[in-house]
Amino acid sequence: MLKVNVGGVLIGDGVPKIQNMCKVPITNPEFEKRLEKFAENGVDITREAVETEDDVDKLKKLRAKWKGKFPVPFVADIQANEKIAMMSLEVADKVRINPGNFSRRFLAEFAKEAARLGKPIRVGVNTGSLPAKYRGMPPELAMVKAAGEYWERIKDCADVSVVVSLKSSNLRVTVEANRIFRVNFPEIPLHVGVTEAGTVRQSLVNSSLGIGSLLAQGIGETIRVSIATADPLEEIVAGRYIVNAAYELSGKRVVFPKVIACPACSRANYNVERVAIAVEKMLLKYNQPVEVAVMGCFVNGLLEAKDADFGFSGGRGEIIVFQKGEVVERFPVADEIEEKVVEIAKEFITSYFSKNNVS
Numbered sequence: 490m491l492k493v494n495v496g497g498v499l500i501g502d503g504v505p506k507i508q509n510m511c512k513v514p515i516t517n518p519e520f521e522k523r524l525e526k527f528a529e530n531g532v533d534i535t536r537e538a539v540e541t542e543d544d545v546d547k548l549k550k551l552r553a554k555w556k557g558k559f560p561v562p563f564v565a566d567i568q569a570n571e572k573i574a575m576m577s578l579e580v581a582d583k584v585r586i587n588p589g590n591f592s593r594r595f596l597a598e599f600a601k602e603a604a605r606l607g608k609p610i611r612v613g614v615n616t617g618s619l620p621a622k623y624r625g626m627p628p629e630l631a632m633v634k635a636a637g638e639y640w641e642r643i644k645d646c647a648d649v650s651v652v653v654s655l656k657s658s659n660l661r662v663t664v665e666a667n668r669i670f671r672v673n674f675p676e677i678p679l680h681v682g683v684t685e686a687g688t689v690r691q692s693l694v695n696s697s698l699g700i701g702s703l704l705a706q707g708i709g710e711t712i713r714v715s716i717a718t719a720d721p722l723e724e725i726v727a728g729r730y731i732v733n734a735a736y737e738l739s740g741k742r743v744v745f746p747k748v749i750a751c752p753a754c755s756r757a758n759y760n761v762e763r764v765a766i767a768v769e770k771m772l773l774k775y776n777q778p779v780e781v782a783v784m785g786c787f788v789n790g791l792l793e794a795k796d797a798d799f800g801f802s803g804g805r806g807e808i809i810v811f812q813k814g815e816v817v818e819r820f821p822v823a824d825e826i827e828e829k830v831v832e833i834a835k836e837f838i839t840s841y842f843s844k845n846n847v848s
């Protein structure tokens with residue numbers, strides 16, 4: 490597998506990298522705040538549309554402000570503007586284009602410039618923008634043909650790092666296109682996603698099945714869960730959970746933090762929902778595996794979550810804290826108990842990751 494370095498983050502190193510989109514114009518002051526927030530919350534790579542010279546200028550200024558490096562590696566998403574595509578190579582860590590929107594002449598110049606600057610390219614192919622000559626074919630085959638042709642065209646011009654994506658809003662087409670592409674081009678890293686995946690519930694179902702089934706087959710070096718109606722950080726949480734689930738399904742150890750939370754029936758003696766949400770939020774900034782359990786009662790709590798690295802279980806008038814199935818602390822249930830549980834979780838998580846050399 491070829492490795493692609495995007496602003497210091499390596500795509501193709503064996504752990505899928507999770508991407509999101511900023512979802513706010515670059516010239517909007519909120520853009521800058523979002524990049525900083527993403528950096529604090531474990532986003533691997535982010536992307537946004539670069540449409541105008543003002544956008545490029547703003548990126549240049551921000552990059553200079555942050556001493557030449559974005560807080561999170563930044564991918565410029567280019568529609569069809571040649572000048573903006575070229576300018577973006579200077580400022581972004583990677584540039585995403587659909588080569589079908591550009592001439593062969595421009596593509597050659599673009600590839601050479603990317604190679605000169607050492608910037609990777611994402612070749613993005615969607616069913617909505619296939620070359621006319623492939624339109625009569627099954628869409629998954631047409632996407633593979635187009636992506637393979639673009640990749641070869643680029644590689645003939647310059648020694649540049651390339652990631653390929655083949656996306657459709659149709660699950661079968663997406664999964665098949667990526668599977669066939671991997672068989673034909675096993676060395677090329679794939680950015681996997683289901684495009685226009687919809688609102689939260691629809692996207693989570695589509696992305697879990699689409700991205701998850703590819704990851705379970707070992708396909709997908711970087712992913713993005715596209716959600717129309719959620720904060721961009723939700724795309725990261727969803728992406729990590731999909732990777733973890735796909736890895737578990739294929740018999741591998743999870744690679745991101747995991748929260749095991751019981752459904753909190755009437756036996757729960759503290760607010761499981763609130764604690765589980767707080768724990769999930771705390772874990773967002775860490776990219777390493779750890780399993781934290783939040784269980785409502787002793788009936789199932791300790792036994793069902795005994796393999797978790799750390800956890801809570803309700804008890805008889807108390808809350809039990811355990812580590813790998815061993816009870817390490819107990820405290821009585823009282824008013825404001827959630828604050829205490831959240832505080833203990835924070836201490837454990839900080840000490841767990843500092844012991845494992847993660848800051």
Ligand code: SF4
Binds near residue numbers: 784
């Ligand atoms: S662990 Fe206890 S509180 Fe949670 S769902 Fe199971 S029985 Fe109910």
